[in-house]
Amino acid sequence: MPFQGPFELIASIPDPQATVGALVVGALAGVVLGFIGSREGLTVRVRDDQVTLTRGDDTRTVSGHQVTVVCMDAKQLVLQDENRRELAREQTDAKPERLRAAFAAHGYSWHDGDPHAAAFRPWVEESPDLSSSAHALLSARRRALAKDNKTDARHLREELARLGIVVRDEKKVQYWRSVLDSR
Numbered sequence: 001m002p003f004q005g006p007f008e009l010i011a012s013i014p015d016p017q018a019t020v021g022a023l024v025v026g027a028l029a030g031v032v033l034g035f036i037g038s039r040e041g042l043t044v045r046v047r048d049d050q051v052t053l054t055r056g057d058d059t060r061t062v063s064g065h066q067v068t069v070v071c072m073d074a075k076q077l078v079l080q081d082e083n084r085r086e087l088a089r090e091q092t093d094a095k096p097e098r099l100r101a102a103f104a105a106h107g108y109s110w111h112d113g114d115p116h117a118a119a120f121r122p123w124v125e126e127s128p129d130l131s132s133s134a135h136a137l138l139s140a141r142r143r144a145l146a147k148d149n150k151t152d153a154r155h156l157r158e159e160l161a162r163l164g165i166v167v168r169d170e171k172k173v174q175y176w177r178s179v180l181d182s183r
Helices: 004-011 015-040 095-103 132-146 150-162
Strands: 043-046 050-055 056-062 069-073 075-080 086-091 167-170 173-177
Touching: 004 075, 043 056, 050 086, 050 173, 056 086, 069 095, 132 150, 132 167
Parallel strands: none
Antiparallel strands: 043 050, 050 056, 069 075, 075 086, 167 173
8 A cells, every 4th residue: 555654654643643733734735625615606796786706816896787688608797887888797606596595685687507609609710790800809809718818808708798709618619709799
């Protein structure tokens, strides 16, 4: 059996000290995992006039006056404006019922799913429906996603938004829709 020496050393520790040691190690592991979880998890603060989304050191604030649609798309919280643009799209493990209650309490319009979901289509290189700039950004974003570079992928999503393109990901495939289509 590998690591037999360390296991024998641990087994040789007298019982009260071994129990206390195991409790201390378990508590430390719990604190470390809790810290990691709090840094990776999304905190959503909802007020009448703004929504604040925080993950780790990154905080984004969206004016509540801009938000006309709030929904969950798979496990992502989505905020949209009256022009079908996404103001935010963030992965969250929060329960949709709790989010719905928080947003409803502040007068936001909650939808069960993205009202524009049918407009999304899979990105295909060289599609004539997209500009060369959009294709270049989607291609760069695909590379960032393959490298699990979430920061670059988010920045590229924001650049696409400036072009009027909304992007969502589904099983390693990028889907897109134009904010100008089917108003």
